[in-house]
Amino acid sequence: MTPAELRPREGDAPGGPGGPGPGAAGPGGADQAGDAPGGSGSDGKHPADEDPFLARRLAMVRDLRTTGPRDPEVLDAMARVPRERFVPPELVRHAYDDCALGIGHGQTISQPYIVARMTELLGLPALRRRDPSRRPRALDVGTGSGYQAAILAELGAEVVSIDRDAALSRLAEERLAALGFDDRVRCVVGDGTEGWPDGAPYDGIVVGAAAPAIPDPLVAQLADNGRLVIPVGPREYQVLTVVTRAGRRIEQHTYDPCVFVPLVGRLGFPG
Numbered sequence: 001m002t003p004a005e006l007r008p009r010e011g012d013a014p015g016g017p018g019g020p021g022p023g024a025a026g027p028g029g030a031d032q033a034g035d036a037p038g039g040s041g042s043d044g045k046h047p048a049d050e051d052p053f054l055a056r057r058l059a060m061v062r063d064l065r066t067t068g069p070r071d072p073e074v075l076d077a078m079a080r081v082p083r084e085r086f087v088p089p090e091l092v093r094h095a096y097d098d099c100a101l102g103i104g105h106g107q108t109i110s111q112p113y114i115v116a117r118m119t120e121l122l123g124l125p126a127l128r129r130r131d132p133s134r135r136p137r138a139l140d141v142g143t144g145s146g147y148q149a150a151i152l153a154e155l156g157a158e159v160v161s162i163d164r165d166a167a168l169s170r171l172a173e174e175r176l177a178a179l180g181f182d183d184r185v186r187c188v189v190g191d192g193t194e195g196w197p198d199g200a201p202y203d204g205i206v207v208g209a210a211a212p213a214i215p216d217p218l219v220a221q222l223a224d225n226g227r228l229v230i231p232v233g234p235r236e237y238q239v240l241t242v243v244t245r246a247g248r249r250i251e252q253h254t255y256d257p258c259v260f261v262p263l264v265g266r267l268g269f270p271g
Helices: 054-067 072-080 089-094 112-122 124-130 147-154 166-178 216-220
Strands: 101-104 107-109 137-141 158-163 185-189 202-207 222-232 238-246 249-258
Touching: 054 072, 054 112, 072 112, 072 147, 089 101, 112 147, 112 202, 112 222, 112 238, 112 249, 124 202, 137 147, 147 158, 147 166, 147 185, 147 202, 158 166, 166 185, 216 222, 216 238
Parallel strands: 137 158, 137 202, 158 185, 202 222
Antiparallel strands: 101 107, 222 238, 238 249
């Protein structure tokens, strides 16, 4: 249940509310990571000798910064998570192209732009800055390859990732464990439109598929000041929508137009 390709409109530079300007990065952020290809470790080895995809990953982050996502912590997480480990072997050479890629089971891994954009809208880094001692809880609806869950975990979140496809969920769980995310990501099987009440409340919920309307259970599972990021609309086109809970008040804002695969479930589209 991962999204189809979304292209930013030319000239758009959407950032999160109050986010830093283009090219900004905090200590240890993506700008610092971008210097890595020209440096060497204490053992004299070039970083690319140990990670042949490093230069392409950092180039992806530089491209993302020019197309819109600006949160330095989100970009830094994108620079650290090896996207090539989340695609089929025959597509590894395309791992850092800005497009969605098939992962089998009729699903895709989302293009890097949409992963960064949705993660930025979720606002988890701001929560951690307000309370560094607390690990945010996040629900990832539509596990797919596990890439979105890995990005959320890399940002310091404790993640529950739900998918209706048991085989896909198992593969993602194995992949995440191999990369050391098993202490931060729990993969479960179920109807994502119902959320996962056992892990609620969530500071952030991100939905990687299009819903005809916002599922009430997902809103109910938001923590105070939590955000739900979800594409809403008919099968043909949607709009990225952010729902925020503030006490008993529910606020809703719309952002980028997009096209996602349908969210299948009781409160989604029929299978």
